[in-house]
Amino acid sequence: xxxxxxxxxxxxxxxxxxxxxxxxxxxxxxxxxxxxxxxxxxxxxxxxxxxxxxxxxxxxxxxxxxxxxxxxxxxxxxxxxxxxxxxxxxxxxxxxxxxxxxxxxxxxxxxxxxxxxxxxxxxxxxxxxxxxxxxxxxxxxxxxxxxxxxxxxxxxxxxxxxxxxxxxxxxxxxxxxxxxxxxxxxxxxxxxxxxxxxxxxxxxxxxxxxxxxxxxxxxxxxxxxxxxxxxxxxx
Numbered sequence: 001x002x003x004x005x006x007x008x009x010x011x012x013x014x015x016x017x018x019x020x021x022x023x024x025x026x027x028x029x030x031x032x033x034x035x036x037x038x039x040x041x042x043x044x045x046x047x048x049x050x051x052x053x054x055x056x057x058x059x060x061x062x063x064x065x066x067x068x069x070x071x072x073x074x075x076x077x078x079x080x081x082x083x084x085x086x087x088x089x090x091x092x093x094x095x096x097x098x099x100x101x102x103x104x105x106x107x108x109x110x111x112x113x114x115x116x117x118x119x120x121x122x123x124x125x126x127x128x129x130x131x132x133x134x135x136x137x138x139x140x141x142x143x144x145x146x147x148x149x150x151x152x153x154x155x156x157x158x159x160x161x162x163x164x165x166x167x168x169x170x171x172x173x174x175x176x177x178x179x180x181x182x183x184x185x186x187x188x189x190x191x192x193x194x195x196x197x198x199x200x201x202x203x204x205x206x207x208x209x210x211x212x213x214x215x216x217x218x219x220x221x222x223x224x225x226x227x228x229x230x231x232x233x234x235x
Contacts, residue, residue: 015168033171125159
């Protein structure tokens with residue numbers, strides 16, 4: 001999600017208050033929102049009845065949408081990634097892992113959002129710590145931040161990998177991405193009979209979007225990254 005600093009503080013405070021009855025008895029390092037535990041009614045959400053569960057879900061979504069500027073979830077199929085780049089080690093090396101490629105792609109899209117609005121803002125990236133490919137993305141972001149042309153392209157001025165309990169915006173991003181991804185998945189499983197959930201309809205009326213990258217998009221992205229890294233074309 002793209003969110004201004006003051007709005008991020010508001011979101012953090014609102015989510016803390018909403019979740020206080022559920023999380024307050026847990027150790028500080030466990031006081032964060034985890035979408036899997038929530039959807040599966042696992043601890044600490046196991047004592048909520050269905051009505052309380054739905055109400056909490058809607059409160060969290062409304063607070064997130066109220067404070068964020070724009071939300072974006074990007075995804076691909078691992079089989080498509082391997083099929084397009086498996087026989088081209090140079091282009092695969094240029095984009096790195098799917099996690100690295102999608103993270104930079106998402107950042108570039110958000111930077112374009114700022115550019116389209118005629119804004120000169122730069123982005124401070126806060127990412128959830130712990131992904132297996134975190135070190136690779138850290139190297140990529142360090143490289144971007146040390147090059148003025150790349151900073152101009154991605155608008156990334158700084159970044160940090162932080163645990164989820166440090167800020168509820170990480171939980172909000174997790175929740176919105178899950179809601180959108182599962183809504184899109186349900187649509188493709190049954191296009192003719194698809195009926196969007198209340199929560200997906202809420203997201204559709206706000207600046208939240210999802211992008212599933214096709215084989216063609218993956219190939220184009222890899223080619224562009226390869227050219228950039230080879231120095232043929234400036235960012």
